[in-house]
Every structure is written in structure tokens, then in C-alpha cells.
Amino acid sequence: MHADFSDSWDLFTPEVQAMMGVFALHWQLEQRLIDASLGEQLGRSECQLLLILARPRRMGELARLALKAPSVVTAAAATLEAQGLIRRVRDARDGRAWLLELTEDGQNRRQQLVARASAVFYETSGLSEEEAKLLAGLAQKIHNKAVQSGAVGPCEGDET
Amino acid sequence: MHADFSDSWDLFTPEVQAMMGVFALHWQLEQRLIDASLGEQLGRSECQLLLILARPRRMGELARLALKAPSVVTAAAATLEAQGLIRRVRDARDGRAWLLELTEDGQNRRQQLVARASAVFYETSGLSEEEAKLLAGLAQKIHNKAVQSGAVGPCEGDET
DNA sequence: TTTAAATACTTCATGGTCTGAACTATCTCG
DNA sequence: CGAGATAGTTCAGACCATGAAGTATTTAAA
Numbered sequence: 312m313h314a315d316f317s318d319s320w321d322l323f324t325p326e327v328q329a330m331m332g333v334f335a336l337h338w339q340l341e342q343r344l345i346d347a348s349l350g351e352q353l354g355r356s357e358c359q360l361l362l363i364l365a366r367p368r369r370m371g372e373l374a375r376l377a378l379k380a381p382s383v384v385t386a387a388a389a390t391l392e393a394q395g396l397i398r399r400v401r402d403a404r405d406g407r408a409w410l411l412e413l414t415e416d417g418q419n420r421r422q423q424l425v426a427r428a429s430a431v432f433y434e435t436s437g438l439s440e441e442e443a444k445l446l447a448g449l450a451q452k453i454h455n456k457a458v459q460s461g462a463v464g465p466c467e468g469d470e471t
Numbered sequence: 472m473h474a475d476f477s478d479s480w481d482l483f484t485p486e487v488q489a490m491m492g493v494f495a496l497h498w499q500l501e502q503r504l505i506d507a508s509l510g511e512q513l514g515r516s517e518c519q520l521l522l523i524l525a526r527p528r529r530m531g532e533l534a535r536l537a538l539k540a541p542s543v544v545t546a547a548a549a550t551l552e553a554q555g556l557i558r559r560v561r562d563a564r565d566g567r568a569w570l571l572e573l574t575e576d577g578q579n580r581r582q583q584l585v586a587r588a589s590a591v592f593y594e595t596s597g598l599s600e601e602e603a604k605l606l607a608g609l610a611q612k613i614h615n616k617a618v619q620s621g622a623v624g625p626c627e628g629d630e631t
Numbered sequence: 632t633t634t635a636a637a638t639a640c641t642t643c644a645t646g647g648t649c650t651g652a653a654c655t656a657t658c659t660c661g
Numbered sequence: 662c663g664a665g666a667t668a669g670t671t672c673a674g675a676c677c678a679t680g681a682a683g684t685a686t687t688t689a690a691a
Contacts, residue, residue: 315615316536322525325607326589330500332610334519335617337497338538340490355648359494365482371668376476378498380650385670407657407668429486437616442609447485449598449606450492455475456597457495515677531639540679545641567639567686 339435356387361421367412499595516547521581527572
């Protein structure tokens with residue numbers, strides 16, 4: 312159809328162009344990832360958490376990394392736990408905090424999700440593997456910066 | 472801040488890394504753009520529409536380009552019109568369709584928004600101008616592809 | 632010309648997701 | 662021990678998007 316920007320993409324500044332690409336990719340990824348995850352009750356937050364959980368993390372950490380409110384993580388964790396994908400363990404170093412870690416099922420499920428995400432990524436972005444790596448490089452900078460600005464918190468002692 | 476991935480970013484595949492950067496940037500941009508637009512009643516959709524409206528477009532076109540349902544565009548257009556930022560004109564070539572075009576106020580508002588978006592973009596992404604251009608290049612491919620897959624329409628051949 | 636089907640947009644009810652405030656439990660420090 | 666900070670939880674309300682049904686207009690066939 313004639314609904315692309317081939318005629319007027321140049322009317323946008325590079326920054327706006329970048330934004331529109333980001334919006335488009337984000338929308339497609341979320342949409343198709345969730346559609347693909349049907350059969351289980353995984354929503355957006357659950358998928359995102361699963362992706363981030365490459366290794367055990369505290370819930371507060373997860374909230375900051377996913378740029379979500381803590382209450383969202385609580386809800387998502389409850390869902391994931393109910394499906395046996397994660398386990399909650401008290402943080403030995405701070406009895407207030409929970410560590411979320413993947414069960415064996417969770418690890419399998421995560422692998423599937425990562426594979427699915429890669430496929431969807433290439434399908435919807437149309438990028439080559441090299442371009443994807445390029446984007447990944449930019450992404451690291453972006454994500455780090457975003458997490459920092461999002462993390463308004465003055466140093467809390469959750470580190471040591 | 473201890474909540475970054477400096478310790479484990481490499482645990483993710485490049486595709487997942489890219490996704491996480493995209494998610495982060497998208498979230499920040501939407502959030503901060505809307506916060507900045509307070510004082511007027513501009514929501515996410517309204518901002519997005521304003522950005523796309525570099526030149527008059529039909530509502531259906533806008534829906535496809537923004538990857539939203541037509542009803543969302545209807546609602547957003549009503550808001551923008553109520554604020555005097557856009558004007559609705561019947562498409563001379565098809566009396567069923569409306570063309571949305573910016574009023575003079577709308578053009579000013581759009582310029583502000585673009586400027587604001589650029590600022591927010593650099594602040595939250597931490598990218599250089601060159602990197603932004605790089606990202607913009609990838610973005611065009613992405614957006615085109617996304618719009619195409621989204622446009623399931625029985626529309627005649629834009630090849631493919 | 633008349634009529635049926637397709638298209639562009641609108642309206643509305645519904646559901647999903649996020650936010651923010653108030654709450655419990657635990658830790659830290661004096 | 663007690664005050665204040667921090668980690669997580671709960672819940673109500675707002676926001677946004679979806680999808681089905683409705684109106685107006687065009688297109689094309691009878």
C-alpha cells in the first residue's frame with residue numbers, strides 16, 4: 312500500500328526517524344511475542360521479566376532494569392511463580408528482599424522465548440545479522456543511560 | 472548505580488540486547504515527552520500523531536503508520552481538533568476520507584514537540600549525533616518493514 | 632438507474648496495563 | 662531498644678488499546 316514514508320521520510324529529523332523506528336519495533340515485538348506466548352498466560356511484563364532473568368535478581372533490581380514500578384514486578388512474579396517458572400528465595404544478605412530465580416521449567420521457557428524473540432526480531436525489523444549487532448551496540452548505551460536516569464534513587468546499600 | 476547490566480550484559484544475545492535497548496528508549500521517550508507536554512492534554516497517541524503529521528494525511532494512513540487501530544486515530548484527532556491544532560478536510564478524491572492537516576498553532580506545537588523530542592532523545596539515549604544518524608538509518612528499514620507487515624490490507628500490489 | 636458490496640471513519644463497551652498511595656516486614660544506626 | 666529508611670505488597674483508579682457494530686460514501690455490477 313502507499314502508506315509508507317517513501318515519499319516523505321526525509322521530512323523528519325534523524326531523531327524523529329529514530330523514534331519512529333523504535334516505536335514501530337517496540338510495538339511489533341511486544342505484540343507478536345505475546346501472541347506467540349499464548350497457551351500460557353504470559354503478558355508483556357511477564358515476558359520482559361523472563362528475558363531479563365538470565366540470572367537471579369532481586370525484585371527491586373528487576374523493576375529498575377525493566378523501568379517498571381515495583382508493583383508491576385510483584386504482579387508479574389506472582390504469575391510466573393504460579394506457573395512454576397520462577398522460585399522466590401530470600402536474599403541471604405537482606406531479609407527484606409526476594410531473589411527471583413528460574414526453575415528448570417523457567418529456563419526452558421526462557422530459551423524458547425529468546426529463540427522466538429530473535430525470530431520475531433528479524434522478521435519484523437528486516438535487519439541483517441550485522442545490522443542487528445550494530446543496533447545491539449547502540450542498545451547497550453541506551454539501556455544503561457535509561458536505567459541510570461530512571462534510577463533516581465540515592466545510593467541504597469543493596470550492593471556491598 | 473548498581474542496577475545496570477555491566478556485570479551480565481553479555482549473557483544476552485545481540486537480538487535480546489537490541490530489544491532491551493528499544494524497550495528502554497521507547498518507554499523513556501513516551502514518558503518524558505508526555506510529561507513535557509503537560510499543560511495541554513496531549514496523550515501518547517496525540518503526540519505520535521502530531522509527530523507524523525509533517526504533512527496532511529488521511530486518517531487511515533495515519534493509523535497504519537502509527538500502527539494503531541483506526542478508532543485510536545479518531546479519538547486522538549478529536550482531541551487535537553478540540554485544541555485547535557489540526558483541521559479536518561474532506562479528501563477531494565474520496566468523500567469518505569478525512570485529511571488531517573495542522574493549523575498554524577499545530578505547526579508551532581509540532582515544532583516544539585520535535586525540538587523537545589530531540590532533546591529527550593539525546594538525554595535519555597546518551598548517543599552522539601552520529602550514532603543517532605546511524606540509528607535513524609536502521610529505523611527507516613525497520614519502520615518500513617513494520618508498516619508493511621502491519622498493513623495486512625487487501626491493498627493492491629506494492630509488490631512484495 | 633438501481634442496488635449490493637466494499638471502504639473510511641465513528642462509537643462504544645470491554646479488558647489489560649500502569650501508577651501511586653497506604654501497608655507490613657525487615658534492616659540500620661544511634 | 663526505638664526511629665527512620667528500605668524491600669516488597671495490596672489495591673483502587675486512570676489510561677490506553679482493542680474489536681464489534683453502526684453511518685456515510687464510493688464502486689461496480691445488474
